[in-house]
Amino acid sequence: MTSGATPAPAGRRRGRPRRAEAAGGGPATRDRILAAARAEFAERGYDAASIRGIARVAEVDQALVHHYFGTKEQVFGAAVAAAAAPATDNLSLRPDVPPEQLGQWLTGVFFRVWENPVTRAPILAIARSAITNDTAAGIFRTFIAGQLVGRITERLDAPDARLRAELAAAQLVGVMMLRYILRVEPLASADAEELVARLVPAVQHHLTGPPPG
Amino acid sequence: MTSGATPAPAGRRRGRPRRAEAAGGGPATRDRILAAARAEFAERGYDAASIRGIARVAEVDQALVHHYFGTKEQVFGAAVAAAAAPATDNLSLRPDVPPEQLGQWLTGVFFRVWENPVTRAPILAIARSAITNDTAAGIFRTFIAGQLVGRITERLDAPDARLRAELAAAQLVGVMMLRYILRVEPLASADAEELVARLVPAVQHHLTGPPPG
Known part of the structure; x- marks a missing residue:
């Protein structure tokens, strides 16, 4: 680079x-x-x-x-928001999803965005910037916290809603890393629908599963 | 950089x-x-x-x-292996963990390595290189596939063992991203033991849960 x-x-x-x-x-x-x-x-x-x-x-x-x-920071913030618009549009269009279906819905939105090369390319590039630059990381963090995690959090009626939403997001961010950035096989070539089926229980566990201890 | x-x-x-x-x-x-x-x-x-x-x-x-x-690639590979040695040493020291406890064990190893600043710093730096450079990504991928996922895979008696191990690894890689690189709150400041308790069911689901469909 x-x-x-x-x-x-x-x-x-x-x-x-x-x-x-x-x-x-x-x-x-x-x-x-x-x-x-x-x-x-x-x-x-x-x-x-x-x-x-x-x-x-x-x-x-x-x-x-x-x-x-x-400023450049503000341009970057706007570019992040624009790159993620398909995901956040999906998020904002479905206010009727009940908590017990949030895992299915969130995982589905994730794969719709990432399986489409047109929406994947800009987010991938911006995610890479966020990993190597502290300013970009701050902007990306604000976006994740405010847009993605924030919208999930407000649908969960729990005092630990935000932590739950972040652990669910972590599952999908890790798939992003191994499937799309590092391209680890067989994950990189696995059928997206099969992956959704495998991931939903884990994502849903974080959102509405029993609290620890 | x-x-x-x-x-x-x-x-x-x-x-x-x-x-x-x-x-x-x-x-x-x-x-x-x-x-x-x-x-x-x-x-x-x-x-x-x-x-x-x-x-x-x-x-x-x-x-x-x-x-x-x-070569430089080979030096990098050796540096990755050295940085991850605490994790892989732990992995190799426990051949007696039964499959139904692998989630607890893998999650515990992950947090022992990442909560210790001495072991965290070099892996973090090397993970960042792997995200922005294709050669480094290839070396990192080989390491993850061979050392981490490989050792989990060989303990699972299932035809989809490798994909299961990768999805479990994805959960932990995502936590690495949000907690240690992007430092998203409250995940970044949450108690490590609480996180282990929250993560183990998701990690274990991937390793030994029912197959999809």
Whole structure:
């Protein structure tokens, strides 16, 4: 990841419709900056990515990136949220899932996101940044705590709801590591439906199983 | 991780008792090289670490590093094995654990290694390298598959033993991620004994629970 740290020389920039963008802006421009940010963080990692590089890929002025998203940390936070949007959209669309089916539902959402290469690639890249950079880890932690664990926690009626949600998330994060990052066999090639069937009892145990001791 | 990529200039080297080492060698020298390798991989990551840097820290000639360990990949593999030695020593010391207690035993070994800062630090550093570098990931994968999962697998009398062992390992790897790397609360500060009690049923489910469907 270190080899991509040097910004491309100015001569390699493609033409940027700077005036039109600065004047226009709007949702399309914001989305293009966000897509560029995801690509930059994915390709270079958190440390080497820059507002300047994101602006170049999006073909807008750097000031517009700051205008829409603020600091590099804030751009990264927005990129994490955008990358995880399919998962969190799923989470927010199903307020009617009863606690005893949360394991099935959470495990299903996880595999729908991770089995689809389009949604997997950006999250994988951003997860890697979070593992090697403390700032990125903080942003990723805030996202996991607030979005994923938070939404599960509020559906559980238990004083230890948050710890339960985190242990359930840990089961799925570990599968992410061994199946998609380290690609340990036979887990990496196992049928996703079989894995859901094997994982649900463990995930559900954490969410609603008897307390320890 | 990019800032440490440049090797220190030769002028910064401390005196190296090159002749004594080349002549002497032996277990003490090998151990010192291994400790230097662990420190180098931990500090710089896999990409930036070099045989030259390891030799400098160990105060031996580069040729001696090659003599004992071979290539950079092989040094890394040896460093992974050394970092995980407390875990694998525990694994190899207990051939009498019955299958229905393997969950308790594996979870206990995991927390003994990870709750001790002396054993945690090198594994953490090496795990981070494995997440961001494909070569390091391959070495780490071989280690997990061969040492950890392999030893569990051979104690389970089931055709799907390896997949079971990997799903159990995934639960613990996920805890490693959320508790020690991302430090998500309350998991990061929870009492280790309480976590063992909460995790054992999930780990044991994977190892000896009913097959899916």
